[in-house]
Amino acid sequence: MQLPNQPYVVIVDDQPAAALGLQAAIADQQLSLLRNLSYSCDRVSSVGDLERQLGLYPPQSIRLMVVDYAMVGRTPLHIIYRLRTSRSLHPALHPEALLIGWSAYEDVDSLFRSVGFDGFISKHLDQRDVVQAIEWMYQQRLHGAGWTSVGLPLPWATSSLIA
Numbered sequence: 001m002q003l004p005n006q007p008y009v010v011i012v013d014d015q016p017a018a019a020l021g022l023q024a025a026i027a028d029q030q031l032s033l034l035r036n037l038s039y040s041c042d043r044v045s046s047v048g049d050l051e052r053q054l055g056l057y058p059p060q061s062i063r064l065m066v067v068d069y070a071m072v073g074r075t076p077l078h079i080i081y082r083l084r085t086s087r088s089l090h091p092a093l094h095p096e097a098l099l100i101g102w103s104a105y106e107d108v109d110s111l112f113r114s115v116g117f118d119g120f121i122s123k124h125l126d127q128r129d130v131v132q133a134i135e136w137m138y139q140q141r142l143h144g145a146g147w148t149s150v151g152l153p154l155p156w157a158t159s160s161l162i163a
Contacts, residue, residue, distance in 0.1 A: 005058040007039040007094070012050055012076055013068040013102070018123070019043040022066065022102075025127040026134075033064055033098060033138045047076045054079075057092035064134070065093075066121075069103035069111070077115045084116030098138055102130070109149045122151035 009026060013019040023041045026034075044050045067076050080099060083090040089097075101112030101120040109120035119137040121130055133150040140148050 081115035119148040
């Protein structure tokens, strides 16, 4: 059984309040990455569920995936490593998919970088700032920037986009 053919945002977090808050914030703000797209937002609460669900997404349908580091049981990094560092992308990932690590443990940002994520966002940020950080990362990537990590202080408060 495959999910409907449409763009997807996938939030991987075992804390329902955090995932629901981020889902609501994404719905409230217009992300360039999702502009003019009718998309569905899925919340996945365990590494096992993520492994099972990845096979259900239509080809190239995942546009944004935000993944928490500290999941009950194990971390999801090995899954994303297999998706991003193999010779080709997982079929469910859109070629321009944005994969973002999200954690209260800011010292794990280098782990996300090492497994092929596009960036890292601190969970210490307000939900609206998290969505603004997603937008900022997307704009940075459009301008040729590589890895981006966002914590406090907020980088857009002190610098501008790469020209």
